[in-house]
Amino acid sequence: MTPLRPGMRSPPATKGPPPAGRGPWRLAWRRLARSRATLAFGGLFLAVVVLCLLAPVYAHDIAHTGPNDNHITETVKVGGKTLEVVSPTGVPIGPTWHSRFFLGADANGRDVAVRLLYGGRNSLEIGAIATLITMLLAVLIGTSAGYFRGVTDGVLSRLLDVIWAFPPILLGVALGVALAVGGLDLGVVKLHSGSLLLPALIVGVVFVPYVARPLRGQVLSLRRREFVDAARVQGRGHLRILAEEILPNLTSTIVVFIPLMLANAILLEAGLSYLGAGVQDPNPSWGTMLAEGIRLTPGAIHLVLAPGLMLVVAVLGVNVFGDGLRDALDPRAGQRAIAMRLPRPTTAGAAVEEA
Amino acid sequence: MAGFLARRLAGMAAVLLAISLLTFLIFQVIPGGDPAVRMAGRLATPQQVQDVRHAWGFDRPVYDQYLTTMEKVLNGSVVSYSQQINVEEEILRSLPPTLSLAVGAGVIWLFFGVLFGVLSAITAGRFVDRSLTVVALVGVSTPAFFLGALLLYYLGYRLELLPLGGYVHLTSDPWGWFTHMLMPWLALSVAFIGVYARVLRSSVLDTMGEDYVRTAHAKGLSERRVLVRHVLRNSMIPIVTLWGLDFAAVVGGGAIVIESVFDLHGVGQYAAESIARLDVPPVLVVTLLVACAVVVLGAVVDILYAALDPRIRLAR
Numbered sequence: 001m002t003p004l005r006p007g008m009r010s011p012p013a014t015k016g017p018p019p020a021g022r023g024p025w026r027l028a029w030r031r032l033a034r035s036r037a038t039l040a041f042g043g044l045f046l047a048v049v050v051l052c053l054l055a056p057v058y059a060h061d062i063a064h065t066g067p068n069d070n071h072i073t074e075t076v077k078v079g080g081k082t083l084e085v086v087s088p089t090g091v092p093i094g095p096t097w098h099s100r101f102f103l104g105a106d107a108n109g110r111d112v113a114v115r116l117l118y119g120g121r122n123s124l125e126i127g128a129i130a131t132l133i134t135m136l137l138a139v140l141i142g143t144s145a146g147y148f149r150g151v152t153d154g155v156l157s158r159l160l161d162v163i164w165a166f167p168p169i170l171l172g173v174a175l176g177v178a179l180a181v182g183g184l185d186l187g188v189v190k191l192h193s194g195s196l197l198l199p200a201l202i203v204g205v206v207f208v209p210y211v212a213r214p215l216r217g218q219v220l221s222l223r224r225r226e227f228v229d230a231a232r233v234q235g236r237g238h239l240r241i242l243a244e245e246i247l248p249n250l251t252s253t254i255v256v257f258i259p260l261m262l263a264n265a266i267l268l269e270a271g272l273s274y275l276g277a278g279v280q281d282p283n284p285s286w287g288t289m290l291a292e293g294i295r296l297t298p299g300a301i302h303l304v305l306a307p308g309l310m311l312v313v314a315v316l317g318v319n320v321f322g323d324g325l326r327d328a329l330d331p332r333a334g335q336r337a338i339a340m341r342l343p344r345p346t347t348a349g350a351a352v353e354e355a
Numbered sequence: 356m357a358g359f360l361a362r363r364l365a366g367m368a369a370v371l372l373a374i375s376l377l378t379f380l381i382f383q384v385i386p387g388g389d390p391a392v393r394m395a396g397r398l399a400t401p402q403q404v405q406d407v408r409h410a411w412g413f414d415r416p417v418y419d420q421y422l423t424t425m426e427k428v429l430n431g432s433v434v435s436y437s438q439q440i441n442v443e444e445e446i447l448r449s450l451p452p453t454l455s456l457a458v459g460a461g462v463i464w465l466f467f468g469v470l471f472g473v474l475s476a477i478t479a480g481r482f483v484d485r486s487l488t489v490v491a492l493v494g495v496s497t498p499a500f501f502l503g504a505l506l507l508y509y510l511g512y513r514l515e516l517l518p519l520g521g522y523v524h525l526t527s528d529p530w531g532w533f534t535h536m537l538m539p540w541l542a543l544s545v546a547f548i549g550v551y552a553r554v555l556r557s558s559v560l561d562t563m564g565e566d567y568v569r570t571a572h573a574k575g576l577s578e579r580r581v582l583v584r585h586v587l588r589n590s591m592i593p594i595v596t597l598w599g600l601d602f603a604a605v606v607g608g609g610a611i612v613i614e615s616v617f618d619l620h621g622v623g624q625y626a627a628e629s630i631a632r633l634d635v636p637p638v639l640v641v642t643l644l645v646a647c648a649v650v651v652l653g654a655v656v657d658i659l660y661a662a663l664d665p666r667i668r669l670a671r
Contacts, residue, residue, distance in 0.1 A: 162370075162373050162374060166374075167609030170626060173611065174381065177630045177631055274498075277630075290498075290500065290501060308501040312493070312498075319495055
């Protein structure tokens, strides 16, 4: 099952039964393996992830400081000269390119490189959890709305419409600020106001309609297919039909949406944190670091550049990988993925859908 | 056409009702949301809090509060809790910067999105297409506020080419207005350009395979005419949808981040500040404004659809 390298032909089958037709997943995998840019950018993203996961190692063994340790009154030796970490006028030191303060310090004298990695861990974690929440809820809502139709569909679709009517950032800020005051108490789960799960939950919920809508549409057409009828005639229950007949046909759509939602979730988290409605101080994230940096400009541009570029690299990696993944899974799906905002129900209404 | 508009208006009323209810309820149930405590001030006695609560009607049932608030919203006399100034006047004051931002950026991102998308499609797979794809993906991956901060620093602070944020009224100083808006426009447009270029590229490529395009070629039309009259006209449909919705979102305060980076004092910034103060009336009015903008532009988009594609009819 080794992936074929570009340009290599599949070896002729010499022994055993005649080769079965290649499944769609094998074909997709082959197309993916052939696209170098896709793999390279996927690797780039993975590298960022690994780097951020190694944050404690970097902090402990290289920088010898923690993400929230202040060194505001200390000095650091760079090339024989002794420099203050934060000048008396409050300007933090820029990149030293040495193990201590590799990327400089922030206004509190904290090591930017250390915070960048810890912050990245938070940003990526929130992105991943948010994506998970989005996908789970969207699959649940999208399939039940499309499969059961009628009242279920009516209620769920209106619910999605309401979420959809807000610009994501506005809804995110409203929820973020509201929940930052007192946390969230759902009875079973209790999230205190500084919890990272809070922004993850908000970002996850805000994006649900963007995935649930297309899934619902797909289920609407899938349920009319013969194999679903066949399953029903065999006396299978709704749950089994959903799990065994419908869901496998949604897999490629779901897979295509994952990197896309991950990229969007990371970006939205950054936006929310920038506006103070996401990750709360002193917890670092790329968004909060950018916010601090922007507040201090023009004094210390490295505080903007470091988290900003890291964020762009990570999101770009996910986006290019997602682009390639979509092409590999469904070469004709051109416009679907990026135009995830396309089929907006409240507005581009029935008139067009029916045409 | 009349039936279409009537249906749309009815739909709009329903959406507005749902959104206003939801917004109101969210702020009722959140902890720390009791406005009376905040309005009475830090050193207020329980009696004073009680007085404020009674004076503002916070002790009445929720549905009653909702109805009074909505009545005030509709006749334009609703005031904010925190500053107790008229909300609608405040929003009217913050509309010019937001509209300037939306219109200018909307034109820029539509123009360049279409230009890059078409260029990318007609050179599909070749160098120009590949470089434009890279540019588009970088644009999509860059948060607008990061780009805005970089522009401010390099163009505004280092090179001193453009002013460092703020808003100047178009009527009082057109050139000042233009220079103040240029960076916000750019920062806001870049991500949209990326999205539009990608969408249009695949849309054009899809359309090129259609029968009527082959027919147009076969009857001897020039490349250019086929592209503009037959291919582009049809591929514009997803772009028109996107544009309508994105534009509506920006008008309704969706560009909070850009507004706050460049300190434009627009609708989004007003909304964000009000949210931070847990001030229900302004948030309510802004969300209603967004919903209105989305619904109205949605109707415009559908009318444009019918104009672009004669197969689509407005009435069912």
